[in-house]
Amino acid sequence: MRIVIAEDLALLRDGLIRIFQAYGFEVVEAVDNGPSLVRSLLTHRPDIAVVDVRLPPSFTDEGLRAAIDVRKQIPGLPVLVLSQYVEQLYARELMSDRAGAVGYLLKDRVSDVGHFVDTVRQVAAGGTVMDPDVVAALMTHRAADLPLQALTPREREVLSLMAEGRSNAAIAARMFVTEKAVSKHSNNIFAKLGLEQSEEDNRRVLAVLAYLEG
Amino acid sequence: MSTVGARPSPSRRGPSRRDRIGLRFELLGQSLVLVSASILGLALFCLWITAVLIVGVGVGIPVALLLTVLVRWLADRHREWAMNRLGQPIASPYRPTPAGNWWTQLWVILCDPASWRDWLWLGTNSVIGWFTAGLSFLFFLGGVFYLIYPFLFWVTPPDVFRTPFGPQFELHSVPESAVMMPLGLVFLVVWYASAAGLANLNARVMRSLLAPTEQVHLRARVQELASSRAVTVDTQASELRRIERDLHDGAQARLASLGMSLGLAEQLLADDPQAARQLLAEARESTSSALVELRDLVRGIHPPVLADRGLDGALQALALVNPVPTSVMIHLPGRLPAPVESAAYFAIAEVLTNAIKHAGAHRILITLEFVEDAGGRLSILVSDDGRGGASIDAGTGLRGVGRRLAAFDGTLVVDSPVGGPTEVRMSLPCELS
Numbered sequence: 001m002r003i004v005i006a007e008d009l010a011l012l013r014d015g016l017i018r019i020f021q022a023y024g025f026e027v028v029e030a031v032d033n034g035p036s037l038v039r040s041l042l043t044h045r046p047d048i049a050v051v052d053v054r055l056p057p058s059f060t061d062e063g064l065r066a067a068i069d070v071r072k073q074i075p076g077l078p079v080l081v082l083s084q085y086v087e088q089l090y091a092r093e094l095m096s097d098r099a100g101a102v103g104y105l106l107k108d109r110v111s112d113v114g115h116f117v118d119t120v121r122q123v124a125a126g127g128t129v130m131d132p133d134v135v136a137a138l139m140t141h142r143a144a145d146l147p148l149q150a151l152t153p154r155e156r157e158v159l160s161l162m163a164e165g166r167s168n169a170a171i172a173a174r175m176f177v178t179e180k181a182v183s184k185h186s187n188n189i190f191a192k193l194g195l196e197q198s199e200e201d202n203r204r205v206l207a208v209l210a211y212l213e214g
Numbered sequence: 215m216s217t218v219g220a221r222p223s224p225s226r227r228g229p230s231r232r233d234r235i236g237l238r239f240e241l242l243g244q245s246l247v248l249v250s251a252s253i254l255g256l257a258l259f260c261l262w263i264t265a266v267l268i269v270g271v272g273v274g275i276p277v278a279l280l281l282t283v284l285v286r287w288l289a290d291r292h293r294e295w296a297m298n299r300l301g302q303p304i305a306s307p308y309r310p311t312p313a314g315n316w317w318t319q320l321w322v323i324l325c326d327p328a329s330w331r332d333w334l335w336l337g338t339n340s341v342i343g344w345f346t347a348g349l350s351f352l353f354f355l356g357g358v359f360y361l362i363y364p365f366l367f368w369v370t371p372p373d374v375f376r377t378p379f380g381p382q383f384e385l386h387s388v389p390e391s392a393v394m395m396p397l398g399l400v401f402l403v404v405w406y407a408s409a410a411g412l413a414n415l416n417a418r419v420m421r422s423l424l425a426p427t428e429q430v431h432l433r434a435r436v437q438e439l440a441s442s443r444a445v446t447v448d449t450q451a452s453e454l455r456r457i458e459r460d461l462h463d464g465a466q467a468r469l470a471s472l473g474m475s476l477g478l479a480e481q482l483l484a485d486d487p488q489a490a491r492q493l494l495a496e497a498r499e500s501t502s503s504a505l506v507e508l509r510d511l512v513r514g515i516h517p518p519v520l521a522d523r524g525l526d527g528a529l530q531a532l533a534l535v536n537p538v539p540t541s542v543m544i545h546l547p548g549r550l551p552a553p554v555e556s557a558a559y560f561a562i563a564e565v566l567t568n569a570i571k572h573a574g575a576h577r578i579l580i581t582l583e584f585v586e587d588a589g590g591r592l593s594i595l596v597s598d599d600g601r602g603g604a605s606i607d608a609g610t611g612l613r614g615v616g617r618r619l620a621a622f623d624g625t626l627v628v629d630s631p632v633g634g635p636t637e638v639r640m641s642l643p644c645e646l647s
Contacts, residue, residue, distance in 0.1 A: 054522070061522040085509050087519050089531040108505045111498045137535045144537065 001124060004046040005030040006037040006063055007082075008055050012107070016050060019110070023117050034062035041070045041077065048124040052107075053083040053090065064090055075099055078124045082107050088141070091134045092213060100202050103129035103165070122165065128205045129165035138163065138212040145214075147193050155192075158185040163208045167201050238409045242354055244295070245347035245409075248416065251288065252343025255336040258285055262333065275320065282323055282332075289332050292339075293424050299417035305434075307331070307426035328430070335423035346416035353405035360398030367391040446621035460511050468504035472497050516556060525555040529580060532563060538570055538598075540578040547584060548646035550592060557622050558582075558592060558642060561615045565596045565638050568611055573600025573636055584646060594640040602634035612638070 003025050007013040010032075017027050029040045033056040041049055049070075055062040067079045080103035081094060094102045103123040109131065110116045119129050139160060142148050151159065161171045168186070172179040186204075190197050193211055198204045262281045268274040286308070293304045307328040311319055323329050359366075367375045368388050377384050378394060385391045426434070479493040512518065520528040526544050533540035550558070562580060569575050575598035585593045606612045606628055616626040623643050630636035 054518070059521075084505075085513070085518050087531050088534045089519065089523075089527065092534070106505075108502045111501055140537055141535055 001025045001048065001121070002028050002044065002046045003120075004028055004037070004040050004044055004049045005051075006032070006034075006040075006049065006055060006066070007052045008032040009052075012052075016110070019113055019117070020120075025120075033057060034066045037063065037066045038070055041066075042073065045074065045077070048078040048080060048120060050080045050082065050120065053081055061090065064093070068093060071097060071099070076101050076126070078126070079103070080105065080120060080123045080129075082110070086131050086133045086137075088134055088137050091130060095128065095206075095209060098206065100128050100206065101126045103127075104134060105129070105131045106133060119165075127165055127202050128209065130163060130205075130209065132160070132164055135160050135163040135212070138209075142212055142214055150192050151189060155185050155189050158182060159189050159208065162186065162189075162204060163212060165201075165205050238406055241409045241413050242351065245351045245413070248295075248343055248347035249351060251292070252340050252347070255288065255343070256340035258288070259333065259336045259340065262336075279316070279320055279323070282329060285332050285336060289335065289424055292335075292420050296417035296420040296424070299413055300421060302421075304421055304425045307424070307430050327427070331423055331427075335420070338419065338423060342416060342419050346412040346419075350405060350409050350412045353401055353408065357398045357400075357402030357405055360394050360396075360401060363394040363398065364388050364391045442620040442623075445617050449618060449621070457511065457515070460507070464507040464511070465504045468500050468507070472500045472504070475500065517559065520555060520559055524549060525558060525582070528555075528559055529562065529582075532559075532566065533580070536566060536570070536578070538575050538578050540566070540580065543579070543581045545583045546592075546646070550646060551644055554592060554622065554642055554644040557618065557624070558594060558640070561619055561626075561640055562594060562596060564611055564615050565640075568604065569596070569598040569600060569636065572604065573598050573602070573634070575600035575636075589643060590645055592642040592644050594642070596638045596640075597635060599635050601632075602630045602636050603632045604628055604630040604636050604638075615640075 003020055005013060005016050005020075005027060007016060007030070013030050013032065017030055020027050028044045028046055031037050031040050035057075037049070037051065037055070049067065051063040051067050053061050053064045055066070064081060067081060071077050071079065075097070076099040078101040079094070081090070082105055083090075084107055086104065086106055091104050094104055101123055103119055105116075105119065109119075123129055139148075139156070148156070157175065158171060161174060166174070168179050168182045172182045175182070187197065189195075195207050195211060198207060258281055262278065262285075265274045265277040265281060269278060290306070293306070297304045309322060309326045309328070312322060363375065363378075367385065375385070375391070385393070475493045475497040479490040479497065482490040482493065517528055519531045523531070526542075526546070529542045529544070533542050549555075566578065566580075569578055578596065578598045581595040581597075583593050585591050604612065606616060606626070612626065612628060619626055619640060619642060625641045627639045628636070629639070
């Protein structure tokens with residue numbers, strides 16, 4: 001898989017390169033600022049871009065804006081955005097084109113290398129992955145919502161994990177239950193929230209996130 | 215900073231004719247009081263001079279003190295009147311009277327330049343009062359007098375109202391005396407046209423003599439700044455202490471334990487790979503916790519989204535994660551200075567937390583606008599439909615917000631009747647870039 005990395009701190013940039021090389025990915029270019037990222041993405045058209053939100057020259061959300069801009073020119077270009085902090089506002093902006101193939105994670109999550117690499121693959125394959133912090137904020141935000149209150153604690157846990165972008169198999173492994181049990185929960189959730197069932201994982205994630213965004 | 219705003223008086227915004235006539239008669243009544251007050255003032259002035267002259271006799275001292283109290287009361291009433299007339303606040307210029315025996319009080323009052331200005335005003339007012347309020351009243355009186363001239367001619371004995379302008383001009387009968395009536399109309403027109411102007415002139419003279427002098431203003435301002443600076447320094451020092459403690463007990467401790475785990479894992483790697491693996495997993499957990507703590511700390515110092523998106527974006531982000539539906543309305547023609555943005559953000563965040571915790575609100579509205587008066591200021595309104603009853607003194611954190619805003623010369627006003635709704639208004643002087 002061909003990857004472009006945008007990260008201005010050399011320490012973290014090298015760390016990411018090392019992880020990707022250890023898993024046999026090809027890092028085609030590692031840049032350290034916004035304009036270079038745009039140029040690199042447009043020339044290399046990688047399978048996925050791993051982008052830090054804050055980049056020079058402005059040291060604001062330069063990376064996020066660059067990623068959103070490039071996706072206007074190359075719709076659906078997979079982008080995984082990393083940040084020292086997550087904002088629901090940014091998650092919403094990233095997902096606003098409804099094209100999928102986006103991820104938004106805290107940099108901390110990289111330390112769980114196995115899961116991080118799975119996430120990269122998932123986003124490259126067109127999936128949507130949200131950080132548990134974003135999902136938790138969304139759940140709090142909609143806490144007063146009646147259909148959400150009708151969910152059992154177990155169902156709410158499944159809903160959170162679905163919103164993070166996990167497959168039934170991953171949810172089952174995480175909750176120590178069978179995949180069949182997860183699928184039953186998921187049917188109940190969709191019925192209670194009045195959402196249309198979907199077998200396809202990515203569609204399911206988008207539906208759940210759209211619901212939580214309200 | 216004063217929170218009393220200048221309200222445009224209704225008479226300046228296209229009032230109806232009835233309003234205008236009503237105002238004239240109101241002023242007429244007031245001018246009668248003002249003229250009486252100026253006579254009283256003259257009497258006080260003479261009495262005071264006498265009291266000062268006989269101050270050596272002993273009885274002069276209590277009389278002078280009593281008169282000073284009376285004059286201050288009289289001056290305060292005039293300040294109120296001039297304030298209403300001009301629609302501008304006039305602060306009290308007196309130095310605070312210290313607790314203590316009567317001669318220290320007397321000394322402070324005598325040394326207060328405002329006391330001497332009061333006496334100056336008394337003297338001036340006994341003249342100016344006549345030339346403004348008295349003149350206006352005389353115009354009206356003249357109007358009425360000439361309008362009812364034939365009636366007066368008729369009811370009075372002969373020879374009284376025969377020669378209004380000297381012996382060359384003599385009136386012989388009641389119908390003939392009606393020739394004076396147009397003069398009454400002229401007087402009334404003059405009265406009507408000049409009443410507001412004369413009253414304003416009087417009020418301006420009062421303001422110039424009764425309002426605090428520039429020096430008093432500066433003295434008060436220096437005091438205000440000294441106390442707000444003390445609060446700012448205190449707050450900053452305690453913030454720094456908190457950050458130091460958080461770092462020391464949090465991230466620093468975690469990094470230290472991380473180093474230990476990694477060192478131990480390195481030792482164990484050859485002999486006990488299973489234990490080493492366990493230690494490495496723990497070390498990873500430890501980095502995550504350290505990062506969470508650091509993130510919270512950074513948010514408390516300067517939220518990253520504020521650096522990225524400015525106040526507008528940061529407030530949208532804040533509203534987005536608020537459990538109570540929150541709308542943000544911002545009208546800013548430019549970007550605010552960074553310190554003001556930060557102060558406004560934290561103040562609003564605190565007020566929001568307050569509304570969520572105590573008010574049980576269902577909707578919150580945040581309004582920000584830039585007001586261009588006296589150098590410009592950011593005006594913030596946070597309103598909710600909760601149960602109200604919030605106050606600065608209720609220990610709900612609003613006092614702290616007010617104190618922090620004071621460092622920027624800002625103000626906080628809470629309007630929260632029991633039963634709601636609550637409105638928290640904040641104001642921060644600033645310039646746009």
